[in-house]
Amino acid sequence: MLEGFARWRSACAAMIIGLAGAAAPALAQAPSLKPLDPPQTVRVAYVPIMKFATAYVAEARGLFKKYGLDVKLESVKSGTEAIAFLDKGSVDVGGIAIVASLWSAWNRGLDIRVIAPGGLDPMTNGPTKLIVRNDLMESGAIKSVADLKGKRIAAAGGPGSGGEYFVTKALESAGLTLRDVQLLNIGNGDMPAAMEAKSVDAVLTSSPYSDQILKAGNGKLLAQDFTPGLMTVVFVGSGKFLKERPEVAERFVLAMAEAARLMQGADFLAQANIDGYLKYTASTAEAIRNSGAVPFDPNMSIPTAGLADIERVHRENGRTEYDKPLDMAKVVDERFVAKAIEVLGKTAPAK
Missing domain, CATH: 3.40.190.10 (Periplasmic binding protein-like II)
Structure with a gap:
C-alpha cells in the first residue's frame, strides 16, 4: 500500500514539476483544430471555486470563442446538483468534486467521464x-x-x-x-x-x-502535505455530449489547456486572469492575491493513479456499495487531453 502511494507521489511530482530537459514540440508543427462553424453551445455547471479557474480564464480571455464554442457557465450550489443536471442531459460539462457517492454511481453505470483536471493540491505547503x-x-x-x-x-x-x-x-x-x-x-x-x-x-x-x-x-x-499533487476536483462530460459531439469536447479541453498555460507562475495573477476569476466566483482581488496560486497542470494530465487511491480509501472505509476495485475506464476518458497535447505540445510548468 505504502509503496503504491510512493509511486503515485513520485508521479505527481514529475507531473507538476515537469521534465525541464524535455523539448516541447513546436506549435507550428502541430496539427490545428479549426474553430467550429457555426459556433457550438456548451453548457457548463460549476461550483464557483478557484479550482475550476481554467474555465473562467478560457471564457474571459476568448479562448472558447477562438475554437468556435459558445460556452455558458452556470453556477450551482454543489457538485451533486451538477451531476443531476449532467445525468438528465441538461448540461454538457460539470465542474465537480470527487465525493464518495460518485464511486458507487460509476459502479452502477453513471454515464459521465472525467475529461480534464481541475486545480491540484500543491506539492509542498498545502492548505490542509x-x-x-x-x-x-x-x-x-x-x-x-x-x-x-x-x-x-x-x-x-x-x-x-x-x-x-x-x-x-x-x-x-x-x-x-x-x-x-x-x-x-x-x-x-x-x-x-x-x-x-x-x-x-x-x-x-x-x-x-x-x-x-x-x-x-x-x-x-x-x-x-498528505496528498501532494492530488486532484480532488474535475471537469466531467456527460456520456451524451462525449459520444455525440466529441469534436466539441476536444475544443473545450484544448481551450482550457491554453488557459492553464496562461496561469503559470507569476502569470496566475495577471489582470486578465483576475478579471476572469472575479467574474465567476464570489472572491475579491485581494483574497485571490493573498491566497497564492492554485496549481494547474499546463499539460492537463489526469492523475488516474491519484483517483484510484481516492477510490481505494473510500472503498476500504466502507463508503461504497461494492468491495472490489473499480475499473477506471468507467471514470476517465483521456482522449480529449491527448488531443489537446497533440495540438499544443508538452510544456514544463513555470517555477
Whole structure:
C-alpha cells in the first residue's frame, strides 16, 4: 500500500514539476483544430471555486470563442446538483468534486467521464493541515501521527467526505486507520472553539480556521502535505455530449489547456486572469492575491493513479456499495487531453 502511494507521489511530482530537459514540440508543427462553424453551445455547471479557474480564464480571455464554442457557465450550489443536471442531459460539462457517492454511481453505470483536471493540491505547503492541541504537544502526549491512536480528531463533512479522506491519508503515514481514532464531524468554523474548549484532541482544517487556531496558541501543526499533487476536483462530460459531439469536447479541453498555460507562475495573477476569476466566483482581488496560486497542470494530465487511491480509501472505509476495485475506464476518458497535447505540445510548468 505504502509503496503504491510512493509511486503515485513520485508521479505527481514529475507531473507538476515537469521534465525541464524535455523539448516541447513546436506549435507550428502541430496539427490545428479549426474553430467550429457555426459556433457550438456548451453548457457548463460549476461550483464557483478557484479550482475550476481554467474555465473562467478560457471564457474571459476568448479562448472558447477562438475554437468556435459558445460556452455558458452556470453556477450551482454543489457538485451533486451538477451531476443531476449532467445525468438528465441538461448540461454538457460539470465542474465537480470527487465525493464518495460518485464511486458507487460509476459502479452502477453513471454515464459521465472525467475529461480534464481541475486545480491540484500543491506539492509542498498545502492548505490542509492536521493540528494538535497545544497542551498535548507540549506535554509530549502527542509527538507524531502515530500518537493519535485513540484520540479525538475533528474533520468536516462526515462519512465519505474529503475531510475523512485526508484524515485517512494522514493516519496511513503512521500505519493507522480510521478504526484507530475517534473521528468527529465538526464544521470548520466550529473547530477553533472546539480546540480552545479541549473537546477534541486534533483537527483537520485549512485557512482561515487553521490560522485562527495557530495564532490563538491553541494548537500546533503536526502534519500536512498528505496528498501532494492530488486532484480532488474535475471537469466531467456527460456520456451524451462525449459520444455525440466529441469534436466539441476536444475544443473545450484544448481551450482550457491554453488557459492553464496562461496561469503559470507569476502569470496566475495577471489582470486578465483576475478579471476572469472575479467574474465567476464570489472572491475579491485581494483574497485571490493573498491566497497564492492554485496549481494547474499546463499539460492537463489526469492523475488516474491519484483517483484510484481516492477510490481505494473510500472503498476500504466502507463508503461504497461494492468491495472490489473499480475499473477506471468507467471514470476517465483521456482522449480529449491527448488531443489537446497533440495540438499544443508538452510544456514544463513555470517555477
